[in-house]
Amino acid sequence: MITEIPYGGWQHALQLANDEIELVVTLDVGPRIIRFGFIGGANVMKEYPEQLGGAGESEWMIRGGHRLWHAPEAKPRTYSLDNVPVCFEKLGDYGVQLTQKPEDDNGIQKEIDITMAADANLVTLTHRLTNISPWAIELAPWALTVTDAGGMLIVPLPARRPHTEVLTPAFPLVLWPYTDMTDSRLNFGSRYFTLAQDKAKGPTKFGMALELGWAAALVHGMLFVKYFDFDPNALYPDSGCNFETFTNEEMLEVESLGPLTVLEPGDTVEHDETWRIFNNVPPVTGEDDIDRRIRPLIEG
Numbered sequence: 001m002i003t004e005i006p007y008g009g010w011q012h013a014l015q016l017a018n019d020e021i022e023l024v025v026t027l028d029v030g031p032r033i034i035r036f037g038f039i040g041g042a043n044v045m046k047e048y049p050e051q052l053g054g055a056g057e058s059e060w061m062i063r064g065g066h067r068l069w070h071a072p073e074a075k076p077r078t079y080s081l082d083n084v085p086v087c088f089e090k091l092g093d094y095g096v097q098l099t100q101k102p103e104d105d106n107g108i109q110k111e112i113d114i115t116m117a118a119d120a121n122l123v124t125l126t127h128r129l130t131n132i133s134p135w136a137i138e139l140a141p142w143a144l145t146v147t148d149a150g151g152m153l154i155v156p157l158p159a160r161r162p163h164t165e166v167l168t169p170a171f172p173l174v175l176w177p178y179t180d181m182t183d184s185r186l187n188f189g190s191r192y193f194t195l196a197q198d199k200a201k202g203p204t205k206f207g208m209a210l211e212l213g214w215a216a217a218l219v220h221g222m223l224f225v226k227y228f229d230f231d232p233n234a235l236y237p238d239s240g241c242n243f244e245t246f247t248n249e250e251m252l253e254v255e256s257l258g259p260l261t262v263l264e265p266g267d268t269v270e271h272d273e274t275w276r277i278f279n280n281v282p283p284v285t286g287e288d289d290i291d292r293r294i295r296p297l298i299e300g
Contacts, residue, residue: 001093001118008034009053014088014096016116016123021277023116023123026065029055030086031098031112034065036123038279042220046146046251055083064146064251068110068127070139071237071257080106094118107133123275131263140237141258141271145226146251147197151219152283153245153252154290155193156212172240174207185247189287195245197252204248207241214298215243217254223281225298226254227274234259 005024007013012027017039024035034052035043046064054061060079069078080103087099095115102109111128127141158170175181183204185196195206209230216225228242236242237260244255258271278297284290 001116002090002096008047010055012085016094016096016114018094018116018118018120021116021121021123023114025088025096025098025114026086027088028085029063029083030067031100031110032063032065032067032082033112033114034063036066036224036275036277037222038277041279042148042222044147044217044219044222044224044277046148048250055085057081057083062146066143066145068112068129069142069144070106070108070129071142071260072140077106080108091115102132107131107135107137108139121277125273125275127258127271127273128268129263130268131265134265136262136264138260138262139269140260141269142237142255143228143257143271143273144253144255145217145224146253147217147219147224149197149199149250149252151197151217151252153193153195153247153254154216154218154284154294155195155208155210155243155245156214157189157191157193158211160190171209171211174239174241174244176205176207178202179204179206191287192290194290195247195252197247199249202248203246205244205246207238207244209236209240210243215245215254215256216294216298217252218281218284218294219252221280221282223278223294223297224254225276225278226256227276228256229272231259236260 003015010028014025016023022039026032037043051061051063089097098112100110109130113126115124187194211230214227246253261269
């Protein structure tokens with residue numbers, strides 16, 4: 001169920017598969033999950049064809065897929081090169097641990113453990129950052145999944161309650177300097193926040209504290225769901241975000257973040273995600289559609 005294969009011009013990649021779904025991770029660069037979908041079907045994730053098969057570049061390459069960063073975002077720290085081979089170790093019949101060459105410029109070592117369920121369309125991931133420097137470092141683990149063009153993000157909003165019951169804020173909504181609240185891709189409903197990818201529109205970004213712990217992208221008739229934790233007592237980066245999304249002309253990102261952590265030398269912080277994927281999911285046109293077609297899949 002774990003097979004070494006060539007992929008996208010790279011000679012070394014790993015395919016994890018069960019009877020229905022497959023996931024491909026690169027070994028010549030990374031750690032990077034470059035494909036996730038149903039066997040023989042479309043890729044939920046964006047791929048940049050001109051960057052596939054490359055290695056050793058002088059600048060960071062997005063390539064597509066899923067990656068591990070550390071927040072808050074800053075150049076050049078966040079954009080440390082990940083274009084050399086990674087080590088891997090099998091974790092049973094359906095799992096693998098990927099270990100990146102240490103980021104000597106940042107003093108950080110990255111690892112991702114990936115395990116696919118044998119009999120369900122489910123994947124669990126543990127993202128791990130270790131401080132290999134002689135000084136303490138403050139950071140937050142940041143797991144970014146780049147989904148393909150044409151998709152739509154679906155995020156649940158906190159339940160509405162009467163003004164007479166609750167006087168405190170429900171959750172922070174964080175904007176970036178290039179965020180436009182009149183953007184036609186964006187919809188804030190009473191129960192959901194949605195953001196559509198549009199090939200004719202440029203970058204926008206949002207962040208929030210997502211207490212319900214899931215976000216989904218509907219792309220190519222597949223529903224990709226990401227589950228992650230929220231700790232109400234923790235301090236999160238970017239003004240309190242455990243979830244962020246970014247979209248531009250080419251893709252849409254589904255991003256989860258762990259709490260800000262001061263890592264002493266030798267210490268490690270972990271951030272977990274669980275993924276599920278569903279096929280043949282029709283488009284949705286409003287909140288009632290989401291309630292009827294999407295929410296039962298996510299909470300089932």
